Amino acid sequence: MQPISDKISQVPDNALHSPMGKVREQLDDQDCGLPLALEAMGDRWCFMILRAALNGVQHFEDFLSATGIARNILSNRLLRLVESGILQRQQMEDDRRKVLYRLTDKGMDLLPAMLALRQWGEKYGLGVPSNPVLVDKRDCLPIQPIAVHAHDGRVLAKEDLQWLDKANLGKAGEPCSGPAEADLPGWRGDMLC
Amino acid sequence: MQPISDKISQVPDNALHSPMGKVREQLDDQDCGLPLALEAMGDRWCFMILRAALNGVQHFEDFLSATGIARNILSNRLLRLVESGILQRQQMEDDRRKVLYRLTDKGMDLLPAMLALRQWGEKYGLGVPSNPVLVDKRDCLPIQPIAVHAHDGRVLAKEDLQWLDKANLGKAGEPCSGPAEADLPGWRGDMLC
DNA sequence: AGATTTAAGTTGCGAATCGATACTTATAAT
């Protein structure tokens, strides 16, 4: 009966109850996607599990050896990832001992984020692209580094970027108005969210 | 001395000593960028701190209120981020109480990863782009979603992707050889790393 | 100058989480 275990907490009480009775999440999920993403992906293990999943791993024991995570933690994280719709759990028909954890589209859509992190690690940690290279199937040429692209496809550096309120978006061509930039090297937006 | 504190562990003993005396990191940093990135960014707080930093936050107390993190944890994470070269610590000249934590280029380069995560959160959590929009300074038009781009700029879906050994990269135009794909929806590489 | 405030931490401690290992349960293979 719900002993001190690694089961996922039924009431995920990182919820704070405001005086008004409203429930607000711990990290200001207000109107920002990042805390939401982090709530789903949580810790490093989730990333490692997702990496394994992207590599085709689908079974508990395989995640175990692919990640080196402890059994109980893995169990917990898989539950969490299923709950947040990143993985989908299903039992195999032919061998009912086996359970399949497969990526959903939602999970697949984390690929750019994963690649961006990987490439960052390659650039600053390894100094070199890791060996198996991700290529365009058509011509076998490596993909570009994940980057920020303008609407017309140009790659933008920090200096080319600016945060703007939805309200005053330009209509293609208009020079950008908005408050002048400041202190930070090249750019200084008000919010990443 | 060295009481049970939140100071960063001098010997960050997530290091395993192999029988051969070699030191290997816990997560297989072998030749993969992702574990390296995760080692630096570690937990969710690091992401939140980085978000704040990208938003122009530079002072301890400001990180405190921007993230809602606890003081001791913040202290620990700032140390860690400085150690891994993502932030740079410097004391202000005019007011020597104040310390400036500023993003390095290395830290700035995490922007694509952060944006990819944010956009994922927007897509699946909010359903809508968060309000301050990141735009091209030149024309005030919003940036493209972070995605995987082919060498020629086309946006690639999972089905268009394939992992390939460095050795047999195609020379622009050659149809892609390599082992045929399998089980996973559309693609199935051997390794994300 | 002396008292107060501000900025950036540090310390202590209870609560929660992690991680290694052992155990369980259900199904399949021999």
Next chain:
DNA sequence: ATTATAAGTATCGATTCGCAACTTAAATCT
């Protein structure tokens, strides 16, 4: 019928988290 496999669960000590109080150094106020 026994053994092996897959996917968990349970236990428990070690670690980490997070709140709150305390410290230290430099600036500001009276």
